[in-house]
Amino acid sequence: MTKTIEEDLIEQQEDTQKGRFLTFPLGHESYGIEIRYVTEIIGIQPITQVPELPEYIKGIINLRGKIIPVMDARIRFRKPFMEYNDRTCVIVIDVNEVSIGLIVDSVSEVISIPDEDIVPTPSLQQLNNRYIKGIGKIGNEVKLLLDCEKILNEDEYNELTNLA
Amino acid sequence: MTVDNTGESLLDLFIFETSQNIEQLEQIILQNEKTSQMSAEAINEIFRIMHTIKGSAAMMMFDNISTVAHRAEDLFDFIRKHIEDYIDYSDVPDLVLECLDFIRNELDKIKSGGTANGDGSDITAMVSQYLSQIKEISEQGSTGSQGEDAMTATLSVPASKVNSSLGGGEAYRAKVLFEEGCQMESLRAFDIINRLAAFASVVSCFPDDIMDNDDSAAVIREKGFEVVFKTNREYEKLNRFFAETIFLRSIELEILEANEYKMIITAQADKANAAALAQDSGGKEQTKGDSYKNQTPAPDNHNNAVATIINVNVAKLDKLMDLVGELVISEAMVIENPDLNGLELNNFDKATRQLHKITMELQDIVMSVRMVPLADVFQKMHRVVRDMSKKLDKEVRLEIIGEETEADKNIITHLSDPLMHLVRNSLDHGIESTAERLNSKKPKVGTITLEARNAGNDVLIIVKDDGEGLNKQKILAKAKENGLLKKDSSEMTDKEIYSLIFLPGFSTNEKITEYSGRGVGMDVVTKNISEVGGSVSIDSKEKIGTTITIKIPLTLAIVDGMNVRVGESTYTIPTISIKESFKPRKEDLVVDPDGNEMIMVRGQCYAINRLHQCFQVETAIKDFEQGIFVMAEQYEKTVCIFVDDLIGQQQVVVKALPAYIKNNHNVNGLSGCTLLGDGSISLILDVGWFVGSDLGA
Amino acid sequence: MSRVLIVDDAAFMRMAIRKVLEKNGFEIVAEAENGEVGIEKYLQYKPDIVTMDITMPEMSGIESLKQIKKYDANAKVVIVSAMGQEVLVREAIMSGAKSFIVKPYKEDHIIQTLNSVVASG
Numbered sequence: 001m002t003k004t005i006e007e008d009l010i011e012q013q014e015d016t017q018k019g020r021f022l023t024f025p026l027g028h029e030s031y032g033i034e035i036r037y038v039t040e041i042i043g044i045q046p047i048t049q050v051p052e053l054p055e056y057i058k059g060i061i062n063l064r065g066k067i068i069p070v071m072d073a074r075i076r077f078r079k080p081f082m083e084y085n086d087r088t089c090v091i092v093i094d095v096n097e098v099s100i101g102l103i104v105d106s107v108s109e110v111i112s113i114p115d116e117d118i119v120p121t122p123s124l125q126q127l128n129n130r131y132i133k134g135i136g137k138i139g140n141e142v143k144l145l146l147d148c149e150k151i152l153n154e155d156e157y158n159e160l161t162n163l164a
Numbered sequence: 165m166t167v168d169n170t171g172e173s174l175l176d177l178f179i180f181e182t183s184q185n186i187e188q189l190e191q192i193i194l195q196n197e198k199t200s201q202m203s204a205e206a207i208n209e210i211f212r213i214m215h216t217i218k219g220s221a222a223m224m225m226f227d228n229i230s231t232v233a234h235r236a237e238d239l240f241d242f243i244r245k246h247i248e249d250y251i252d253y254s255d256v257p258d259l260v261l262e263c264l265d266f267i268r269n270e271l272d273k274i275k276s277g278g279t280a281n282g283d284g285s286d287i288t289a290m291v292s293q294y295l296s297q298i299k300e301i302s303e304q305g306s307t308g309s310q311g312e313d314a315m316t317a318t319l320s321v322p323a324s325k326v327n328s329s330l331g332g333g334e335a336y337r338a339k340v341l342f343e344e345g346c347q348m349e350s351l352r353a354f355d356i357i358n359r360l361a362a363f364a365s366v367v368s369c370f371p372d373d374i375m376d377n378d379d380s381a382a383v384i385r386e387k388g389f390e391v392v393f394k395t396n397r398e399y400e401k402l403n404r405f406f407a408e409t410i411f412l413r414s415i416e417l418e419i420l421e422a423n424e425y426k427m428i429i430t431a432q433a434d435k436a437n438a439a440a441l442a443q444d445s446g447g448k449e450q451t452k453g454d455s456y457k458n459q460t461p462a463p464d465n466h467n468n469a470v471a472t473i474i475n476v477n478v479a480k481l482d483k484l485m486d487l488v489g490e491l492v493i494s495e496a497m498v499i500e501n502p503d504l505n506g507l508e509l510n511n512f513d514k515a516t517r518q519l520h521k522i523t524m525e526l527q528d529i530v531m532s533v534r535m536v537p538l539a540d541v542f543q544k545m546h547r548v549v550r551d552m553s554k555k556l557d558k559e560v561r562l563e564i565i566g567e568e569t570e571a572d573k574n575i576i577t578h579l580s581d582p583l584m585h586l587v588r589n590s591l592d593h594g595i596e597s598t599a600e601r602l603n604s605k606k607p608k609v610g611t612i613t614l615e616a617r618n619a620g621n622d623v624l625i626i627v628k629d630d631g632e633g634l635n636k637q638k639i640l641a642k643a644k645e646n647g648l649l650k651k652d653s654s655e656m657t658d659k660e661i662y663s664l665i666f667l668p669g670f671s672t673n674e675k676i677t678e679y680s681g682r683g684v685g686m687d688v689v690t691k692n693i694s695e696v697g698g699s700v701s702i703d704s705k706e707k708i709g710t711t712i713t714i715k716i717p718l719t720l721a722i723v724d725g726m727n728v729r730v731g732e733s734t735y736t737i738p739t740i741s742i743k744e745s746f747k748p749r750k751e752d753l754v755v756d757p758d759g760n761e762m763i764m765v766r767g768q769c770y771a772i773n774r775l776h777q778c779f780q781v782e783t784a785i786k787d788f789e790q791g792i793f794v795m796a797e798q799y800e801k802t803v804c805i806f807v808d809d810l811i812g813q814q815q816v817v818v819k820a821l822p823a824y825i826k827n828n829h830n831v832n833g834l835s836g837c838t839l840l841g842d843g844s845i846s847l848i849l850d851v852g853w854f855v856g857s858d859l860g861a
Numbered sequence: 862m863s864r865v866l867i868v869d870d871a872a873f874m875r876m877a878i879r880k881v882l883e884k885n886g887f888e889i890v891a892e893a894e895n896g897e898v899g900i901e902k903y904l905q906y907k908p909d910i911v912t913m914d915i916t917m918p919e920m921s922g923i924e925s926l927k928q929i930k931k932y933d934a935n936a937k938v939v940i941v942s943a944m945g946q947e948v949l950v951r952e953a954i955m956s957g958a959k960s961f962i963v964k965p966y967k968e969d970h971i972i973q974t975l976n977s978v979v980a981s982g
Binding site for chain 2: 918951955981
Binding site: 046048049050051052053054057060061062065067068069097098099100152153 | 486490493733778779780781819821822823824825828829830831832833834837839843844845846847
């Protein structure tokens with residue numbers, strides 16, 4: 001059947017959000033997340049631990065009644081862990097109705113990176129590349145653009161497809 | 165990625181209604197199969213439902229569904245018009261069920277977002293073939309009954325319409341052309357005549373067989389429709405009358421000369437005489453199926469009941485439940501607010517008590533809204549029993565007791581598959597063949613009983629058969645073979661032995677039938693049931709039968725829980741699983757050679773689970789005497805969980821663990837989480853895992 | 862704006878007709894799921910025009926049409942039928958239906974028919 005007006009609008013909104021990235025620093029690098037996946041950015045909150053989860057999943061938080069798991073970006077991307085402070089933020093991303101919060105040191109800004117300025121990552125064997133969709137160039141700076149879908153999926157991609 | 169703000173779409177409604185119609189149809193067929201002749205009400209109902217499905221499907225452009233329904237409708241149209249002819253309709257139920265299955269299949273595809281691309285031509289052909297067969301039989305067998313609608317009125321105009329009082333005035337001939345594609349031209353022509361007859365005397369028309377002959381529509385399309393009439397009305401008014409015709413392309417209205425008019429009148433008179441002669445000799449037959457009035461089905465109680473019920477989108481109900489849950493939490497946050505500590509607030513207290521009362525009532529009602537009777541799930545089993553008993557050539561009847569018992573809608577959706585499997589199993593392995601039954605002096609027809617009843621906070625669903633029962637030896641042997649025997653068989657109770665069949669990888673069947681025997685059936689049942697917090701138990705008596713009892717909680721959404729603390733974390737244990745809590749005495753604590761810690765309580769020995777170890781939580785309390793034990797039980801097994809402290813009992817709203825965690829990791833021991841009054845999160849323990857697991861970490 | 866009463870036992874059909882009519886400036890004042898309720902609603906809401914399905918349980922469209930006409934000889938009822946129901950449509954016309962629509966209908970057909978019926982005296 002034909003699209004409803006709402007569907008049309010949402011698609012339009014998404015289109016205007018394409019190519020816009022929320023950036024945040026981590027260690028020496030600067031990362032970017034497509035803004036269309038970001039639902040909100042909040043300060044760090046009390047985290048409830050959940051047993052038997054990988055180290056990078058710190059636990060769950062209560063976001064106005066919704067329970068969201070939080071993942072420490074440093075640990076996930078194999079950087080040395082740092083204690084949380086006032087500036088620590090949680091970027092809440094939503095991919096296909098699955099939400100998680102990404103704990104980062106701080107957030108920078110939202111910038112536009114046109115497609116021409118994004119180059120694919122060289123296929124090295126390093127683990128980190130798995131989560132990087134591409135490398136964006138802004139001036140003489142470089143942003144590592146995260147692949148949100150990969151972040152939300154485990155290495156064992158099979159698990160997810162089996163459950164779907 | 166659809167935005168569902170507006171609620172139901174036309175497609176949703178189509179799917180919902182058509183599904184309901186199919187279920188209803190299936191029920192009618194199954195019920196009527198038991199009697200050898202289908203009742204007139206049933207036939208009419210089936211006809212009407214197929215007619216509806218045909219129409220809706222055509223609107224939604226699901227032509228394959230529409231065609232199948234159309235053919236079935238044709239079949240039942242024939243049947244209802246020949247209800248007095250004795251025709252053997254024993255093949256009809258199977259035919260209709262095949263049509264239903266096809267439509268259901270297509271609906272499933274549509275529901276999951278796919279395309280309804282099934283090819284219904286085979287089924288349509290089958291029905292057509294059957295229809296022509298019975299038509300032949302009917303024509304041979306009976307005398308003088310009509311095939312299709314036999315219109316008695318030949319007519320240019322029914323005699324009643326010729327009103328002599330309108331005989332005066334001028335004679336006119338009107339030629340009407342309809343717009344292309346407007347369809348049903350003969351009916352439109354008839355409409356004109358009908359309205360014309362109110363103020364004119366209609367003499368003749370061309371084509372004159374618009375009532376009998378469907379092809380007259382084609383003639384009208386080509387040549388137009390002519391009518392000759394006499395009336396007092398003025399020309400202008402007549403023009404306007406014709407101009408009002410819907411889908412009119414053109415109208416030619418001319419006044420007739422006297423002679424021309426006379427000629428037409430004479431010709432008509434001759435025709436009328438000839439027709440009258442024919443009628444007398446031929447014998448008019450008013451078709452039985454002519455007026456729908458004769459066929460109005462007996463009032464359907466089912467429909468009456470439905471009128472007082474409305475259908476609600478389940479998503480809305482879920483949202484409502486969530487909101488009520490948050491209301492309960494917010495209420496707690498207000499009432500237990502630390503700001504109020506130490507204050508004496510009499511009026512405030514009174515008000516909060518009232519608020520609490522209302523909130524609790526609201527919660528109760530919202531929960532009851534989600535409650536749905538088990539009837540639907542049970543009724544589905546009729547079809548299963550019917551199909552399987554046919555295929556296995558066993559005579560089995562299904563008895564249903566207590567189908568009005570209600571449970572949470574979410575839970576019921578998880579029940580359907582397990583129930584189906586259990587019923588199939590009973591049919592396949594429980595009920596013996598007719599010969600065997602007669603040999604053992606059992607009644608020829610086997611009985612499977614589905615019973616549901618309330619038991620406290622739970623609902624019990626019992627699947628009982630009067631078949632050959634379970635064979636302990638066989639079960640033990642198979643368990644041993646598959647390495648599933650953990651205890652010595654002499655130490656096992658009968659029930660424990662029977663329960664072995666629930667273990668994954670178990671199957672006593674030598675051959676794998678289409679329905680069971682792959683060793684993956686029974687454990688799927690237990691898994692599905694435990695997913696909704698329920699349990700399954702089994703009992704049996706050789707040669708007499710087997711009884712399987714499923715226990716499921718009334719509702720998943722709200723649980724009475726005891727909050728406990730370990731270190732900085734809070735956990736909630738469902739009160740229903742708690743037998744008692746206590747502080748241990750040193751002398752009751754025991755350690756076995758393997759290092760497993762256990763505790764003696766009133767002569768019984770129980771395993772200990774150190775929650776802080778199990779979940780790796782930091783706490784200062786490691787010494788048993790400084791903490792407290794909670795004795796928890798499920799599946800008739802018990803464990804003593806060691807925690808720091810008891811915080812308090814409260815009703816908690818269960819929230820599922822976030823999808824990301826559930827999808828990617830196996831979190832053992834937790835069945836969900838909940839928000840406490842202060843906004844913190846408490847994890848809800850899955851007692852079933854605790855009792856089933858090996859000790860500690 | 863013309864006020865319409867939709868009578869059809871299939872909720873799906875009622876919604877389908879409603880969508881088309883509302884899009885074209887008609888106001889749906891009520892719906893009924895069988896002929897009997899149709900009569901009640903007619904008396905309660907006195908719509909300008911009624912779309913009446915023929916095949917319904919409890920009371921058929923034709924019965925309902927006849928009853929409504931008894932209460933209000935000027936009632937404008939448009940009968941909705943499927944292909945192949947000519948006999949019934951004929952009876953409906955003889956019982957006072959102003960016009961008819963055949964399912965599956967084209968949008969402009971139903972609108973044109975309703976507009977004509979409303980316009981006629």
